[in-house]
Amino acid sequence: MISFSAKVKSELAGILGNHKHCRKAEITGMFQYGGQLGRVERDCYAVGFHTENAEVLKKGFTLLRKTFNIDTDKNLSEQQLFAFLEQMDAAWAESLEHVANRSCCKRAFIRGVFLAVGSISDPEKGYHLEFVCEDEEQARFLRSMIATFDIETRVLERKEHYVVYLKEGTSIVDLLNVMEAHVALMELENLRILKEMRNTVNRRVNCETANINKTVNAAAKQVEDILYIEEHKGLVSLPDTLYEMARVRLDNPDATLKELGEILVPPVGKSGVNHRLRKISEYADKLRDREPVRLDELD
Numbered sequence: 001m002i003s004f005s006a007k008v009k010s011e012l013a014g015i016l017g018n019h020k021h022c023r024k025a026e027i028t029g030m031f032q033y034g035g036q037l038g039r040v041e042r043d044c045y046a047v048g049f050h051t052e053n054a055e056v057l058k059k060g061f062t063l064l065r066k067t068f069n070i071d072t073d074k075n076l077s078e079q080q081l082f083a084f085l086e087q088m089d090a091a092w093a094e095s096l097e098h099v100a101n102r103s104c105c106k107r108a109f110i111r112g113v114f115l116a117v118g119s120i121s122d123p124e125k126g127y128h129l130e131f132v133c134e135d136e137e138q139a140r141f142l143r144s145m146i147a148t149f150d151i152e153t154r155v156l157e158r159k160e161h162y163v164v165y166l167k168e169g170t171s172i173v174d175l176l177n178v179m180e181a182h183v184a185l186m187e188l189e190n191l192r193i194l195k196e197m198r199n200t201v202n203r204r205v206n207c208e209t210a211n212i213n214k215t216v217n218a219a220a221k222q223v224e225d226i227l228y229i230e231e232h233k234g235l236v237s238l239p240d241t242l243y244e245m246a247r248v249r250l251d252n253p254d255a256t257l258k259e260l261g262e263i264l265v266p267p268v269g270k271s272g273v274n275h276r277l278r279k280i281s282e283y284a285d286k287l288r289d290r291e292p293v294r295l296d297e298l299d
C-alpha cells in the first residue's frame with residue numbers, strides 16, 4: 001500500500017509554480033537540503049536527489065532544466081559541475097532574498113525542502129511531520145520560514161542530523177496548506193473529523209452504559225433489601241408509605257425512580273421515591289446488623 005507520505009509527495013511533485021521566482025525558490029530548497037553530487041568516473045559527475053520517490057526525482061530534474069537549463073540526466077564534466085555549483089550558489093543567495101520577502105516563494109521553498117528531506121506519518125497512526133536537515137543552520141532557516149506562517153515547529157538532534165518536526169494535527173494541516181497539498185489536507189481533515197466523531201460516540205456510549213449499570217445495580221440492591229425484610233420481619237412491619245413503596249419496587253424491578261413515583265397512589269416525585277427507598281435499605285441494613293429499629297424513625 002502506498003504510504004501517506006508518498007501520496008503527499010506525489011501531490012506536491014505535481015505542482016509546478018507559474019513564476020520563475022517560485023520555481024527557483026523551490027529547486028534551491030530541494031537542492032540545498034537534499035541535493036546529491038556523485039562522481040561517476042574521472043571527469044564525469046552526476047547531480048541528483050536522495051529520494052525513493054520517482055516523481056520527486058523527476059520534478060527535481062524538470063525544475064533544474066526549466067530554471068537553469070541544466071540537463072541533469074546527462075553526466076557533467078568537472079568544469080560543468082563547477083559551473084553548476086556556482087549557479088546554484090548564486091541562485092541560493094538570490095532565493096534567500098525572495099524567500100524571505102515573498103509569500104509565494106516561501107511556500108515553494110518549504111515545499112521543495114519537504115520533497116527533498118520531509119516525511120509525514122500515516123494520520124491513522126498519529127500526527128507527525130518532519131524535515132531531516134543536515135545542520136543546525138539549515139534547521140534554523142527552515143524553522144524561521146515556517147514560523148512566518150504562524151506555525152510552530154520543534155527541533156531535535158538525531159544521528160548528527162537536525163530534525164525539524166511538528167506533532168499537532170492542526171499545525172500539520174496548516175503546513176500542508178502552506179505547501180498547497182490540498183488533496184492530502186482534505187484527507188487528513190476528514191480523518192481527523194472522523195476520529196473525533198468516533199471518540200465522541202465512544203465516550204457517549206460508555207457514559208450511557210455506565211448510567212444504565214448504575215440504575216440496574218441500585219434497583220437490584222433495593223429488591224434484595226426488600227426481600228431481606230420480607231424474609232426476616234415481613235413487609236407488613238414497614239410503615240404504610242414504605243410498605244407500598246416496597247411492593248411497587250418488587251412489582252417493577254426495572255422501573256426508574258420517576259416511573260416508580262408515577263405508579264404510587266398518590267404519585268410521588270423522584271426525590272420522594274429516592275428517600276423512601278433509602279429508608280427501606282437502612283431498615284434492611286439494621287436488621288442485618290441486628291440493631292434495634294424504631295419504626296417511627298423510618299417514616
Ligand SMILES: [Zn+2]
Pocket residue numbers: 019021022023025102103104105106108
Ligand atoms: Zn514566488
